[in-house]
Amino acid sequence: MMTPDTPEKMVVLGKVSSVYGVKGWLKIYSYTEPMDRILEYTEWMLNLNGRWTPVEIDKGRSHGKGMVAHIAGCDDRDQARQYCGAEIGVPEEELPELPDGEYYWYELEGLAVETTAGIKLGKVDHLMSAGASNDVLVVKGDADSFDRQQRLIPYVPDVYVQDIDLEAGRILVEWDPEF
Structure with a gap:
């Protein structure tokens, strides 16, 4: 479900898999190649219960075989838990243009x-x-x-x-x- 200010076409780049630590960090499953490319987008849209909600990513890094990220203002584990399972999207127009013959x-x-x-x-x-x-x-x-x-x-x-x-x-x- 899109809100009036949500772009028409959202592209899902990953998902929030679980909380990480006690300071509001999240484990991220990235679909991008390479996987840390997802961190190039500092504003994510999270699909929570069918609604796209904007969040700002203020920190992120590779961690083991995955990624971890921190949402600005989300500073404890309980607060972060609300984002678990959310899809991570960006508006289609924010994706870099690909050369001819290449496709997302x-x-x-x-x-x-x-x-x-x-x-x-x-x-x-x-x-x-x-x-x-x-x-x-x-x-x-x-x-x-x-x-x-x-x-x-x-x-x-x-x-x-x-x-x-x-x-x-x-x-x-x-x-x-x-x-």
Whole structure:
């Protein structure tokens, strides 16, 4: 639910997983790559009970395999607990512009996936990182697709991913539907 002063399109960059320590710090699960890029945004919108609420991040750092951050004015564990489970978002217009041919994951989610032979495979449900290699499109079959199977298609442009057309809402892939 958006408030009148909330931007139209929010992009989720992570979530608050739990409290950290006794001075109001929070453990953060970042979806950004690299993960500490989330700290480049000093103003976050937190989705609390369906409402986007602005907060100012005054401190943050990497911690172990994750991140910790501190919200300005939130100085104790009990106060910080209210933010646990909240999605962290920023207005779409605050994201840096990408070079031609590069996309944010959220732009690909929901796009129809079709083979170069015209066979519909379903829609991109989400993407996942495969570590040092490539990202992977998780494509779920639907009523309009070849079958209802879920497919994991490596996101490798010019090998498997032949074309992305955001306006048409379609990704064209070189992929065997039997695989």
